[in-house]
Each structure stands twice: as C-alpha cells, then as structure tokens.
Amino acid sequence: MTHHGLFISFEGIDGAGKSTHIAGLADAFQSEGRAVTLTREPGGTLLAEKLRNMVLDDAMDPLTESLLIFAARRDHLVRVIAPALLRGDVVLCDRFTDATFAYQGAGRGFDVKVLATLERWVQSDEGLLGDPTGNQPMKPEVETVIEPHLTVWFDLPPEEAALRLADSRVPDRFESQPVEFFRRVARGYAERQLGHPERFARIDASQNREAVWQGIRQVFVEKGWLQAAALP
Ligand SMILES: Nc1ncnc2c1ncn2[C@@H]1O[C@H](COP(=O)(O)OP(=O)(O)OP(=O)(O)O)[C@@H](O)[C@H]1O
Numbered sequence: 001m002t003h004h005g006l007f008i009s010f011e012g013i014d015g016a017g018k019s020t021h022i023a024g025l026a027d028a029f030q031s032e033g034r035a036v037t038l039t040r041e042p043g044g045t046l047l048a049e050k051l052r053n054m055v056l057d058d059a060m061d062p063l064t065e066s067l068l069i070f071a072a073r074r075d076h077l078v079r080v081i082a083p084a085l086l087r088g089d090v091v092l093c094d095r096f097t098d099a100t101f102a103y104q105g106a107g108r109g110f111d112v113k114v115l116a117t118l119e120r121w122v123q124s125d126e127g128l129l130g131d132p133t134g135n136q137p138m139k140p141e142v143e144t145v146i147e148p149h150l151t152v153w154f155d156l157p158p159e160e161a162a163l164r165l166a167d168s169r170v171p172d173r174f175e176s177q178p179v180e181f182f183r184r185v186a187r188g189y190a191e192r193q194l195g196h197p198e199r200f201a202r203i204d205a206s207q208n209r210e211a212v213w214q215g216i217r218q219v220f221v222e223k224g225w226l227q228a229a230a231l232p
C-alpha cells in the first residue's frame with residue numbers, strides 16, 4: 001500500500017505516561033498544517049471498542065484474548081488506519097502490536113510464534129482498500145505488512161507506574177495484575193526494541209513531565225517531522 005501518511009505508535013506499561021503527551025504531539029502536528037488521526041488500541045472503531053470492553057473486563061484464556069485483540073486491530077486497520085494513511089494523515093495510535101507481544105507474549109507467556117503469524121495476517125495490506133463490510137471481494141495487490149514508522153516507548157519501572165496509578169482509577173484486568181506481570185511486560189518491550197531498533201525511540205519515562213516532553217520533542221525534530229519552533 002503506497003501512502004504519504006505517518007504512522008506513530010506509543011507504548012509502555014500501564015501508567016507510563018503515554019496519554020499525557022499524545023495530545024501535545026497532535027497539537028504540534030496540527031499547528032504545522034498536518035491532519036491528525038488520534039486513535040488507540042484495542043479500539044478505534046465501534047466494533048473494536050466493543051472488543052476492547054470484553055478484553056479489559058471479561059476473564060478469558062490468552063489465545064482468546066490474543067484473537068480478540070488482533071480482530072479489533074484488523075477492523076481498526078481497515079476502517080481507520082489505512083484510510084487515514086492514504087489521505088496522508090499523521091496517525092497517532094496509543095498502543096499497537098508491540099503491546100500484544102509485551103502483554104500477551106511476555107506478560108501472559110503466550111506463544112510469540114503464533115503472535116507473529118497473526119501479526120503477518122492481520123497487518124497484511126491485502127484487502128485493506130476493499131469494502132470494510134466484507135461484501136465486496138478483496139482486491140489483489142502486492143502484499144506488505146503495515147507497521148508504525150516510529151514507536152515511542154515510554155520506559156518506566158513497574159513499581160513507579162504502580163505508584164502513579166494508585167487510587168487514580170478503577171483497575172481493569174490488566175491494571176490489577178501484580179507488579180511481576182508488569183516486570184515481564186517491560187522486558188517484553190525491551191525485547192521488541194532489540195528486534196526493531198530502527199523503529200523504536202526509548203524515552204526515560206521516570207523523568208518529570210517536562211523532561212519527558214523534551215525527550216519526545218527531540219525525537220520528532222531530529223526525524224525532521226516537526227520544526228523545533230512548533231513545539232514548546
Ligand atoms: N512524568 C510524569 N511524572 C509523574 N507523573 C506522571 C508523569 N507523566 C504522567 N504522570 C501521571 O501518571 C498517571 C498515568 O499517566 P498516563 O495516563 O499518561 O499514562 P498512560 O501510559 O497513558 O497509562 P495507560 O496506558 O494505563 O492508560 C497520570 O496520573 C499522570 O498524570
């Protein structure tokens with residue numbers, strides 16, 4: 001799929017500080033005249049948000065969980081992400097597939113080879129330009145696997161994330177996991193970075209908000225995607 005968009009994902013354990021900064025980046029891109037699609041996973045479409053509620057609230061085994069997350073991802077790609085990239089938008093996505101490798105793979109201990117197969121199937125651009133209702137045949141084209149151009153990884157020790165989240169909201173199925181679960185998830189993200197060093201930008205999320213923002217700012221300015229003047 002040839003497009004002029006920019007696909008950026010934001011990752012990290014729960015409470016690492018992603019949401020705090022995504023809106024600021026959206027403002028910066030918009031102030032430079034770029035259209036921004038702000039979205040999240042699991043979720044981003046009506047169907048995917050329903051699947052999100054199930055995944056976050058209902059007990060299920062890790063394969064069911066992984067399949068629902070990838071089903072939500074496919075709908076999200078078909079209906080939101082691919083059309084936005086084709087329009088030339090900047091897509092800012094709060095979590096994407098690295099979260100599946102970190103949470104379902106490293107956290108739950110689910111087979112990463114199965115996750116890699118699902119990743120290839122679900123993120124294939126085959127049929128992405130077709131009819132999202134599935135009523136029309138898929139259009140054959142040269143297959144590529146869609147993935148972010150950049151993944152901003154908010155790296156924060158799990159103990160610190162737990163402190164930040166304490167009393168801030170009612171915990172869901174993931175947020176109520178013990179700290180050892182998040183240690184595994186954090187290691188999962190570190191492994192993903194090792195496997196995709198060119199795509200990952202690690203931010204030390206244990207710094208204060210301003211220092212974290214400056215770290216993010218530097219990444220986008222160095223890539224030439226934002227002008228220093230557009231960012232506070
Ligand atoms: N650098 C920081 N220092 C201290 N507290 C922070 C910092 N950044 C964010 N916080 C606070 O930590 C909490 C979690 O932040 P935020 O919601 O942005 O994390 P998140 O990564 O989006 O979490 P989740 O993925 O679980 O939704 C919030 O209460 C936020 O105000």
Ligand SMILES: Cc1cn([C@H]2C[C@H](O)[C@@H](COP(=O)(O)O)O2)c(=O)[nH]c1=O
Nearest residue numbers: 014041042069095096099100103174175
């Ligand atoms: C994409 C994705 C997400 N999760 C988990 C991670 C979080 O605990 C929740 C989403 O909540 P947030 O407040 O929006 O961060 O879902 C997962 O386990 N696997 C995934 O692929």
